[in-house]
Amino acid sequence: MIVAQRKPFEEIMNMLKGYKKVLNVGCGTCVAVCLAGGEKEVTVLNTELDMARKLKDNPIKIDGITIERQCDREYLAELDSKVDDYEAVVSMACGVGVQFLAERFPQIPVYPMVDTSGLAANQAVGWYEERCRSCNQCVLGMTGGICPVTMCAKGIYNGPCGGTNNGSCEIDTEQPCAWFMIYERLERQGRLDNILELHAPVEWLDQTPRTLVQPGYKKVDPEDLV
Amino acid sequence: MKSGSNLEKVLKAGHFAFTGELGPPRGTDAEEVRKKAAFLKGNVDAVNITDNQTAMVRMSSWAASLLIMQEGLEPNYQMVCRDRNRLAMQADILGASALGIRNMLCLSGDHQQFGDHPSAKGVFDIDSMQLIYMVKKMRDESKFLGGADIHEPPKMFIGAAANPFAEPFEWRVHRLAKKINAGVDFIQTQCIYNMDKFRKWVKQANDMGLTEKVYILAGVTPMKSIGMARYMKAKVPGMDVPDEIIKRLQGAGKGKVAAEGINIACEQIEEFKEMQGLAGVHLMAIEWEHKVPEIAEQAKVLPRPVIE
Numbered sequence: 059m060i061v062a063q064r065k066p067f068e069e070i071m072n073m074l075k076g077y078k079k080v081l082n083v084g085c086g087t088c089v090a091v092c093l094a095g096g097e098k099e100v101t102v103l104n105t106e107l108d109m110a111r112k113l114k115d116n117p118i119k120i121d122g123i124t125i126e127r128q129c130d131r132e133y134l135a136e137l138d139s140k141v142d143d144y145e146a147v148v149s150m151a152c153g154v155g156v157q158f159l160a161e162r163f164p165q166i167p168v169y170p171m172v173d174t175s176g177l178a179a180n181q182a183v184g185w186y187e188e189r190c191r192s193c194n195q196c197v198l199g200m201t202g203g204i205c206p207v208t209m210c211a212k213g214i215y216n217g218p219c220g221g222t223n224n225g226s227c228e229i230d231t232e233q234p235c236a237w238f239m240i241y242e243r244l245e246r247q248g249r250l251d252n253i254l255e256l257h258a259p260v261e262w263l264d265q266t267p268r269t270l271v272q273p274g275y276k277k278v279d280p281e282d283l284v
Numbered sequence: 285m286k287s288g289s290n291l292e293k294v295l296k297a298g299h300f301a302f303t304g305e306l307g308p309p310r311g312t313d314a315e316e317v318r319k320k321a322a323f324l325k326g327n328v329d330a331v332n333i334t335d336n337q338t339a340m341v342r343m344s345s346w347a348a349s350l351l352i353m354q355e356g357l358e359p360n361y362q363m364v365c366r367d368r369n370r371l372a373m374q375a376d377i378l379g380a381s382a383l384g385i386r387n388m389l390c391l392s393g394d395h396q397q398f399g400d401h402p403s404a405k406g407v408f409d410i411d412s413m414q415l416i417y418m419v420k421k422m423r424d425e426s427k428f429l430g431g432a433d434i435h436e437p438p439k440m441f442i443g444a445a446a447n448p449f450a451e452p453f454e455w456r457v458h459r460l461a462k463k464i465n466a467g468v469d470f471i472q473t474q475c476i477y478n479m480d481k482f483r484k485w486v487k488q489a490n491d492m493g494l495t496e497k498v499y500i501l502a503g504v505t506p507m508k509s510i511g512m513a514r515y516m517k518a519k520v521p522g523m524d525v526p527d528e529i530i531k532r533l534q535g536a537g538k539g540k541v542a543a544e545g546i547n548i549a550c551e552q553i554e555e556f557k558e559m560q561g562l563a564g565v566h567l568m569a570i571e572w573e574h575k576v577p578e579i580a581e582q583a584k585v586l587p588r589p590v591i592e
Contacts, residue, residue, distance in 0.1 A: 211395050212366075212406060216413035216462065218455075219392040220447045220474065223521035229397045241455050254458060256466050259370065259414045259429060 060088040060152045061186045062095060062172040064103065071110060073169045074148070077118065081144040082171070083137065083159060084124030085151035092186055094172050095150025097124040103150070103171060128155025131283055134162050141166055194263035200252045202243035209236035215257040286423065286469060287441040289386030290358045291330040293591040294564075295470065295499045300557055301564025302585045303360060303472070303501060304328035304576055307337055308348035317348050320573040321355040327580040328357075328567070329588055330387055332472070335362040339399025346380050353384060360443060361385045364393025369409035370418065370429050377419060381438030389443040389472065390415040413466050416444055420467030442467060446500075447474040448485035449524035457488040464497050471498055472566040475505040475516075476552065478524040486561045495561035502556045505568045506579065507545035510534055546579055553583040 064070075074080060082100050090096025100122040111118040123140070125133040128151035137159075141147055146167045149156040152174040160168035178186040191208045197215070198205060207213045211229045217237030221228025225238045244250050271277055285292060294301050304324045309316045324331050331352055335345040342348075349359035361380050363373065380388065392412040396404045410418065410429075418429045419442050426437040444463050448456055460471065476482045482502070489495050507513045510533050517525035529548065536544035549567075556562050565585070569576050580586050 211397075212392060212408045212411070214365075214392065214408060214411035216411050218450070218459075219412070220445055220450070221392075221394065221521045222447075222450045224451050226521075227395075228521035229395050238452065241452050245452075250458075254462065256413055256417060256462060259410045259418065262409075 059091055059178065059180070060154070060174060061092040061176060061178040061188075062089050062152050062174045064094055064099065064150075064172050065170070067106065067110075070103070070107070070148075070171060074107070074118065074146070075116075077146045079119045079143070079145050080121075081137075081141060081147045082120055082122045083128065083147060083149050083151070084122065085128045085149070085155050086124050086126045087129075089151055089155075089172060090124070091180070092178075093184060095152075097122075100124055100150055129158050131158075131162070134159060137163070192264065194268065195260075197257075200257075201240045202247065202249065202252075204236055204240045204243060206236050206240065209234070209239070215260060216253075287386040287439040289330065289441045290591070291360065291387050292441040292469070294329045294589055297589065297591055299564075299589045300585070301329050301499070301501055302327075302580065302583075302588065303330045303332060303564065303566045304573075305332040305334065305566070305568045305570070306348070306352065306573060307334045307571070308343035308345065310340065310342050312343065314351055317343070317351045318355055321352045321357050323573040323576050324352075325355060325357055326588065327576050327586065329564075330358040330360045332360040332362055332389060332566070332568075335364045335391070335393070336367060336399070337394070339366065339394045339396045339401070339404075341400060346376060346383070346385065349380070349385050350383055358387070359385055360387040360389055362389045362391060363415065364391045365408050365411055365415055366393030366396060366406050369407050373410070373415065374418070374422065374428055377422060377438050377440065378434075381440060386439060387441045387443060388419065389445065390419065390468070391445055412444060413462060416442055416463060416466040416468050424467075441469050443470045443472060444468045445474065446471045447522050448476070448482050449474065449478060450522050453481070453485075456485055457492060457494070460489060460494055460498075461492060464494060468498060470501060470563070472501045473503040474522055475503045475568060477516075477529050478526050479552065479555070481524060483559070486559060490561045499563035500561065501564040501566040502552075502559075502562055503566050503568060504549050504552055504556075505570060506542075506549035506572070506575070507533055508542050508572060509545075510541060546575070546582060549579060550583045553585070 082104055084097050084100035085095050104120045104122050107120050125136055127133050141163050148169045148171050149159050150171045156170045176188040177190040178188045181187055193207050210217055211227050218235050222235040222238055227233040227235045244252055306320050333345045333349045336342055345362050349361045352359055390412050396406045419440055421427050422438055423440055426434045446460050513530045513533055516523045533541050533544055553565050556565055
């Protein structure tokens with residue numbers, strides 16, 4: 059899933075200092091699961107903002123609403139009748155949700171309340187680890203299910219580099235060396251052949267905005283979708 | 285001849301090569317480069333010029349290479365993958381060759397987190413293995429990585445590093461083979477202190493026939509102090525410093541530790557001269573360039589061969 063964490067409170071206060079009536083929109087999918095921007099987090103942030111602004115003698119009227127997904131027009135439609143009552147809208151969704159929200163309501167300023175950090179797995183409640191950089195050309199089949207793009211600090215395809223350090227990465231003894239792990243796993247599976255040959259320079263596919271249309275579907279005029 | 289560099293000629297003629305290293309300054313002081321170069325002149329076959337080593341900004345490697353060429357020394361131009369994408373790298377390779385640089389060393393580069401700009405964006409568009417492949421393609425096929433023709437291709441003797449010690453040890457020799465397949469001409473190893481492990485690695489390389497396909501220069505860095513030995517053991521990733529080295533330095537007595545460090549290095553060099561599969565030594569006297577004449581003398585690698 060996509061994981062995010064709430065922005066520092068000071069930064070949020072600073073972004074909202076000129077507004078007196080704001081709508082905070084939560085997102086009920088990824089950021090709710092990772093405890094960053096669901097219904098509960100919307101309530102907590104709004105309460106904190108309400109108190110902090112009262113203490114500054116500059117009260118703010120901040121309402122909350124959490125929709126199922128901010129990256130989906132169907133759910134954003136719920137907000138159509140509401141946003142114009144506010145000076146600004148803030149979003150606790152990932153960067154995708156914030157942009158989709160801003161796109162739907164171009165007349166009103168939209169602010170992000172979280173920093174999106176990536177595609178991660180849930181290790182335990184409240185603990186998430188990044189596993190994918192959405193590079194658009196998955197090599198996990200070759201590397202024994204361990205991503206060199208995400209898990210190697212240099213993102214190299216012909217590792218390990220000279221900094222591999224008894225199973226750790228040169229940047230931190232707490233950070234495992236991805237290529238050490240790849241070697242161990244492939245060796246155990248008898249598949250070292252996979253990495254004996256040079257992996258050619260990568261033709262990066264994540265350098266321009268990507269659009270994906272699944273087979274059997276086609277793009278349509280966005281006007282028809284509103 | 286692939287590049288016609290002095291290093292290539294020395295190795296091809298079967299001489300035991302001896303290379304040195306020089307770190308460019310953190311400023312514009314060309315005189316500092318010339319001073320360091322003076323200690324190396326006549327004592328080594330080529331001089332590695334480091335490229336933003338330990339991710340600290342320094343005078344660019346090609347510029348310092350040019351400065352030492354003006355002093356009559358031959359550079360081994362180091363290039364790391366951390367700071368440039370494939371366009372910048374190829375442009376610099378063309379420029380370096382046009383200026384007369386004939387050796388280069390292809391490296392990944394220390395992670396930017398180590399240096400003085402820890403949150404810089406690390407490029408790593410290609411890795412060191414792919415850099416070797418790219419330079420070879422440029423030189424031997426007159427093609428850019430993208431496939432277009434090069435008018436007047438660069439002439440480079442292609443080098444790379446090897447770490448004979450890092451775990452998994454069994455993988456080390458395969459990684460060497462991979463670099464050879466990518467097109468490397470010579471290898472300079474990580475600093476060697478664990479001689480047992482190094483002998484094993486060289487034997488594996490011999491057994492796989494690799495030492496017939498590439499020139500291997502053994503990396504030597506004399507210990508200046510007990511503190512340096514301890515630091516390298518504990519803090520430098522990929523370094524393997526056995527306790528015996530530290531004990532021997534401790535036993536040297538006050539004021540004699542540095543001399544003992546040089547003794548150890550020279551004993552290593554003596555063994556490397558005889559070791560089947562080795563083609564030379566790469567001396568990394570880090571910020572100790574003024575000791576190089578003395579070390580070269582004691583290691584009995586002088587005079588350096590002159591080949592026309």
